[in-house]
């Protein structure tokens with residue numbers, strides 16, 4: 477899977493930009509606040525319809541008004557498609573090959589970008605919501621329907637919480653409790669199943685980064701069980717908390733309260749992890765995610781690496797760049813300083829200089845490595 481060509485119009489500080497990326501490495505380099513991350517964000521939006529850093533549509537628009545347009549020609553499994561996204565402050569509209577889509581569901585899966593950004597490392601020590609989001613985003617990349625199932629769960633959760641807050645009697649709550657158990661057990665099952673497949677890879681990669689001096693693990697509840705057993709378990713949890721739920725007016729058990737455990741040598745990183753361990757863990761998580769997605773879809777996903785050099789030391793960078801250089805696949809890397817990338821061997825591909833929201837192809841090292 478790769479982007480053949482991409483266009484931006486009136487998107488953040490990018491008035492108009494258009495480029496044809498390399499099928500391998502693409503380095504977007506320039507000073508701070510020039511628009512490098514905005515360029516990555518545009519790609520991320522074309523894959524996920526949701527940003528990694530903004531929640532309101534208005535934030536994408538210059539002066540918060542007008543319409544932003546993003547479009548890309550994407551090649552996947554030998555099929556080329558044109559993905560288009562228009563954003564106004566009140567919503568988003570999507571088209572594929574010039575046709576309006578009624579549901580965003582049909583938009584997903586044509587471009588699957590995986591992002592590695594420095595801010596994400598903080599999720600490991602932050603609130604459980606961040607760790608859940610990391611896991612949920614990874615699952616959504618493998619199965620876009622996961623989003624719909626998560627939304628269905630949210631709907632039941634909101635309604636059940638409302639009834640709890642209003643102190644409604646048990647019989648009025650019952651259908652929502654049943655729905656919540658059904659949807660909640662399903663989400664737990666999908667999370668456990670995903671992790672059962674990806675954690676062996678994560679352990680292996682983490683071992684590689686630390687020369688097998690440390691062992692990583694990611695534990696989500698008790699692991700995989702069949703859906704029926706998970707339903708029974710959630711029902712018991714809710715029964716046990718019924719009184720407190722009434723008092724507090726909220727649902728106290730379910731996938732929205734779970735906290736996936738990120739462990740090194742059996743100890744939670746959240747409590748005991750050093751900065752270095754958190755970074756290594758995130759690197760291993762992302763690498764395992766890439767490998768997993770690649771084996772499921774049969775083609776490498778598009779990688780977006782936002783300013784990695786600021787976050788990883790030479791050893792970890794070296795490990796990751798060796799992995800990237802060995803695989804096929806399209807990669808977009810932003811940086812203020814290209815020298816460390818060139819030292820790691822990333823001198824093939826295309827270099828784009830980013831200045832005040834515009835970009836120009838410009839390889840400062842051209843010629844040096846030819847032949």
Ligand SMILES: Nc1ncnc2c1ncn2[C@@H]1O[C@H](COP(=O)(O)OP(=O)(O)OP(=O)(O)O)[C@@H](O)[C@H]1O
Nearest residue numbers: 488489508509510511512513514535536537538539
């Ligand atoms: N909605 C918007 N309208 C106009 N300009 C915007 C909008 N949102 C962000 N910007 C501008 O985009 C620039 C930031 O771009 P970006 O975050 O891509 O920087 P960057 O090149 O990645 O920098 P750094 O290296 O510091 O991460 C800033 O100049 C900011 O003012």
